[in-house]
Amino acid sequence: MSYEFRFDIVWANIDVLLLGVEMTILLSFMAMVLGTIIGIVTAVIRLRGIRLLSYPMIAYVEVFRGTPALVQIVWIYYCLPIIIGIEMSAFFSLVLAMALNSGAYLSEVFRAGIQGIDKGHIDAAYALGFRSGQVTRRIILPQAAYRMIPAVGNVFITSIKLSSLCSVLGMAELMYQGQLVIANYFRPIEVFTVVAGIYLVMTYSTSLFLIFLERRLAWKKREKVPLREQFKLIWASLFRLSPG
């Protein structure tokens, strides 16, 4: 094979790709924030067991876990505005679609995290005179937050990858910008390789951050570890692919 790689062409157009990176980060970040809010609200409603509200929430979670993300994005982009009669900007409808998708998964993560707390820990707090708000803040959330980090990280990373689907609807994020460069220079191998590499950098730094967060919150061995040692540990755990 005598294919001549021309990565210099990609490099010359890196500003076009970086524009896409900016949009990808913006899309995913907004979707994560909105999705987290949706996930918390859904989880709380289901945990409280409010019948009237619980059933729609169960339906919502099942629908978004049971249909392809691309179908959801296209449906919310084209169909939803017609059905509810409200016009939405392309950016907003895509953020909404992605947020609803991550929200469905996050609500399950939050629900499991909170339900997983030992009932005895809660009894012990009440027996000492805690009120329910204090039990939630001081006993349930600190334990649940720590345990949920890996699962939440998975959803966030998925959300970054999902944002590439928005290219189908002409949103100028990384994937779309890559195709733009390809259309001009006919260099799909180089461009797609670099695009994939950039996604990997984004998802990897997200998991790096989450592992860092997990270590900060870890309650077991909280003796002072020098910063260099911490980085070594983080590197080691990255290659084991599971934080721990």
Next chain:
Amino acid sequence: MTTAIQSERTPAIGIVDLHKSFGKLEVLKGITCDIWPGDVVCMIGSSGSGKSTLLRCINYLEPPTAGQVYVHGTPMGRVKAGDGTLRDADQGTLAKQRMRIGFVFQHFNLWPHKTALGNVAEALVVVKGMRRDEATERGTEALRRVDLLDKQDDYPSTLSGGQQQRVAIARMLAMEPDVLLFDEPTSALDPELVGEVIDVMQGLAAEGNTMVVATHELGFARETANRMVFLDDGVIAEEAPTETFFESPRQERTQSFLKRMLKL
């Protein structure tokens, strides 16, 4: 002085015709019993007889289905309405009442995200509103009482069962409750760790604390309790001073239960 005379006439805990059902299953079928200040009452009974349920009803971790518990004469979990009838207390009132009743669980229930000292100091800060340094001082004192000062910075997962239960006792003692409830505090422990927890409890009894202990440790009961309660099938089958209870139990079922237990 007045309080002493008053407390002589008012039981520390008065249980009046207490019933508790879980759905169709009636676990407590009318329990009436007084625990007087300074009493150390040991409660025995086979598995499933309702010991835990009774203790949990006393501090309202389980709201009773019918009947009433009084703590120093005040109805637990209930307040008098204007017309003299009782209605459910609000959360704040209930929390204040629970603060005065210590509870030790079979499975310790220490919070895994806090150190031994953190476990002991937490309620002092959250519930009593103490400053951190005050709470730390009080917490250290409580850990000293259970002889665990050297473990104050350790997390529960690194402690033995006996040590965890002693931290749980310290956590309760730091709140300075009037009545101490123990739900099989040594049942989850390896045999060689039972002694250290029993030592702490005998110390508390010797100090004159009012205690109710559900237990299978007949030796401990015999040495420590001044009164025994035998719970069977949701009712108090027999209640007697410790010596009478062990020497000459009146009921047939008490005799056979004791025989079974002593054979083990």
